[in-house]
Amino acid sequence: MRKEFEFLSNIKRQFNLDKIGDDCAVLPKNSTHDLIISTDLMVEDIDFRRDWMIPKLLGHKALAVSLSDIAAMGGKPVWSMLSIGIPHDIWQTSFVDEFYDGYLRLAKKFNVELVGGDISKTLDKIVIDSIIGGEVKRKKAVMRSTAKVGDLLFVTGKLGGASAGLQLLEQGFRYSDDEKIWRKDLILKQLSPFPQIVAGQNLSKIATSMIDISDGLSTDLQHICKAGNVGAKIYADKIPIYKKTNGLTKNFAEQLNFALNGGEDYQLLFTVKPSKAKGLPYYYIGEITDKSKVVELKTDGQNILLEPKGFQHF
Amino acid sequence: MRKEFEFLSNIKRQFNLDKIGDDCAVLPKNSTHDLIISTDLMVEDIDFRRDWMIPKLLGHKALAVSLSDIAAMGGKPVWSMLSIGIPHDIWQTSFVDEFYDGYLRLAKKFNVELVGGDISKTLDKIVIDSIIGGEVKRKKAVMRSTAKVGDLLFVTGKLGGASAGLQLLEQGFRYSDDEKIWRKDLILKQLSPFPQIVAGQNLSKIATSMIDISDGLSTDLQHICKAGNVGAKIYADKIPIYKKTNGLTKNFAEQLNFALNGGEDYQLLFTVKPSKAKGLPYYYIGEITDKSKVVELKTDGQNILLEPKGFQHF
Numbered sequence: 001m002r003k004e005f006e007f008l009s010n011i012k013r014q015f016n017l018d019k020i021g022d023d024c025a026v027l028p029k030n031s032t033h034d035l036i037i038s039t040d041l042m043v044e045d046i047d048f049r050r051d052w053m054i055p056k057l058l059g060h061k062a063l064a065v066s067l068s069d070i071a072a073m074g075g076k077p078v079w080s081m082l083s084i085g086i087p088h089d090i091w092q093t094s095f096v097d098e099f100y101d102g103y104l105r106l107a108k109k110f111n112v113e114l115v116g117g118d119i120s121k122t123l124d125k126i127v128i129d130s131i132i133g134g135e136v137k138r139k140k141a142v143m144r145s146t147a148k149v150g151d152l153l154f155v156t157g158k159l160g161g162a163s164a165g166l167q168l169l170e171q172g173f174r175y176s177d178d179e180k181i182w183r184k185d186l187i188l189k190q191l192s193p194f195p196q197i198v199a200g201q202n203l204s205k206i207a208t209s210m211i212d213i214s215d216g217l218s219t220d221l222q223h224i225c226k227a228g229n230v231g232a233k234i235y236a237d238k239i240p241i242y243k244k245t246n247g248l249t250k251n252f253a254e255q256l257n258f259a260l261n262g263g264e265d266y267q268l269l270f271t272v273k274p275s276k277a278k279g280l281p282y283y284y285i286g287e288i289t290d291k292s293k294v295v296e297l298k299t300d301g302q303n304i305l306l307e308p309k310g311f312q313h314f
Numbered sequence: 315m316r317k318e319f320e321f322l323s324n325i326k327r328q329f330n331l332d333k334i335g336d337d338c339a340v341l342p343k344n345s346t347h348d349l350i351i352s353t354d355l356m357v358e359d360i361d362f363r364r365d366w367m368i369p370k371l372l373g374h375k376a377l378a379v380s381l382s383d384i385a386a387m388g389g390k391p392v393w394s395m396l397s398i399g400i401p402h403d404i405w406q407t408s409f410v411d412e413f414y415d416g417y418l419r420l421a422k423k424f425n426v427e428l429v430g431g432d433i434s435k436t437l438d439k440i441v442i443d444s445i446i447g448g449e450v451k452r453k454k455a456v457m458r459s460t461a462k463v464g465d466l467l468f469v470t471g472k473l474g475g476a477s478a479g480l481q482l483l484e485q486g487f488r489y490s491d492d493e494k495i496w497r498k499d500l501i502l503k504q505l506s507p508f509p510q511i512v513a514g515q516n517l518s519k520i521a522t523s524m525i526d527i528s529d530g531l532s533t534d535l536q537h538i539c540k541a542g543n544v545g546a547k548i549y550a551d552k553i554p555i556y557k558k559t560n561g562l563t564k565n566f567a568e569q570l571n572f573a574l575n576g577g578e579d580y581q582l583l584f585t586v587k588p589s590k591a592k593g594l595p596y597y598y599i600g601e602i603t604d605k606s607k608v609v610e611l612k613t614d615g616q617n618i619l620l621e622p623k624g625f626q627h628f
Contacts, residue, residue, distance in 0.1 A: 007433075015428070017427065025395070029344065030343065035343075037393075039431060039443070046434060046436060079333075079339070081351065083355040091628050092316065113331065115333035115334060118354055120627050121627040123357075125436070127399060131443075313434050
């Protein structure tokens with residue numbers, strides 16, 4: 001079967017499209033800065049479900065996932081566009097007002113100006129394409145392809161919360177004031193992620209490579225390794241697991257599965273030279289190796305091969 | 315019922331979003347140029363039907379409609395992004411290869427580089443968001459809002475072909491080698507529009523306002539009048555009607571309806587000062603008046619009020 005990432009590699013090669021493949025495309029802007037741009041498509045019943053969703057949080061998330069792409073380049077977000085397809089029955093409700101309200105509140109927080117977009121009718125499903133533009137200092141965008149052997153691997157925050165929240169939603173729990181605090185918290189990790197713009201900018205001077213954890217650590221680390229033609233070794237006991245997953249399961253293997261393969265935490269995964277790693281307020285999880293495209297997980301004294309089990313559409 | 319254009323006006327006002335509302339948003343780029351960007355959402359069974367479509371032409375059209383937005387600003391296209399949602403059964407076919415082939419051939423023609431995008435699965439419908447970026451000389455983007463009373467109105471080409479083609483498709487005709495030439499031609503006007511990039515660039519120095527005819531002349535002229543707080547008078551006998559519509563109907567009122575209300579011709583509608591109009595190789599259709607937001611159609615000695623009857627999603 002045709003795989004999404006392979007299809008994109010083929011298109012890239014065939015048409016010589018070398019700007020495709022990072023969190024953002026980097027384009028020349030002026031003498032001091034480059035333009036960075038990205039787009040994220042969110043489809044109802046694939047990327048979210050209507051009965052899980054609070055329209056305001058969906059608006060927030062639509063922008064947050066794009067802001068996260070800017071963060072992953074070490075950039076500053078500047079403008080955005082929003083394309084939205086809406087079924088007629090939803091158009092008649094307060095959905096769009098609340099959706100735009102959530103979107104524009106987050107935009108204001110990061111000084112992002114919504115400058116354009118498109119609205120279309122759909123037959124029955126909501127679809128959202130979130131487009132973002134930002135800037136980085138010239139030639140200073142942090143790519144995913146530039147990790148070097150010996151670099152240390154870090155993540156900016158705890159992992160697994162969004163995936164645990166997704167499991168709760170799938171079990172029938174919903175965000176509500178009456179819900180237990182830990183469940184509300186996990187569900188919010190899934191519905192309302194917070195983009196690591198500030199961390200990304202702080203890291204832009206020292207990170208040798210960076211990516212946002214949208215598909216899941218195992219898959220996004222594989223992206224870093226493939227793009228940079230390097231390998232990686234990470235340590236199970238170093239992976240920072242979001243504490244409230246305890247409410248759902250106290251089994252470490254299950255918690256680790258949330259953290260490794262769940263995705264949607266929108267923390268940043270990055271590498272630095274060992275000399276720059278001291279005192280970094282982030283989580284060290286492993287290092288870059290010379291075993292090209294091989295990702296190893298060290299657990300209980302064993303090295304196991306870590307397959308990319310994060311999210312893939314096709 | 316909530317109307318699309320009103321909803322957008324409200325959002326603009328409420329959140330002070332003054333870059334929304336033209337074919338492209340205009341943003342500062344460097345000391346010599348501005349960045350212009352736009353996005354167009356195309357939804358299966360709303361904007362196109364799968365059984366009408368040749369994947370290659372759908373790819374062409376996805377980019378063409380965005381190029382047309384650049385043309386309407388008098389700009390030069392530079393880069394593009396493409397978000398596409400595809401049902402699993404379509405993903406398994408050669409659809410995506412042919413679609414990208416059509417898209418990238420047109421991109422090559424205009425020196426546009428595809429720099430990013432997103433692919434998502436959908437449950438059953440294809441959805442496409444086409445994003446484009448380009449440039450214009452600093453402060454020289456041609457807006458839709460700047461027509462002045464006394465300016466003359468022109469269109470760059472004949473109108474009604476795309477709409478007549480749509481009617482043929484709705485009647486069950488399809489693009490095929492065996493089909494009559496005039497039917498093939500009209501169907502291609504609908505399925506494979508050609509963006510007026512060259513005309514737009516030629517006009518960038520003299521046009522006082524410009525818009526592309528995507529929704530239909532009656533609606534797009536209304537946009538120029540609303541945005542510029544002016545009125546317009548156009549002459550039925552001056553409107554250039556695409557000749558091959560004759561095959562479908564010889565009734566002038568029906569042909570005029572295609573040209574006025576059909577949309578998707580992707581010609582440019584623009585205004586110039588009378589002193590600049592001489593010898594222009596385009597079609598003069600009327601003039602800008604001081605009757606704010608009133609569009610009149612002069613036909614058979616009568617002045618009738620022209621309602622915007624072009625395409626509106628909601």
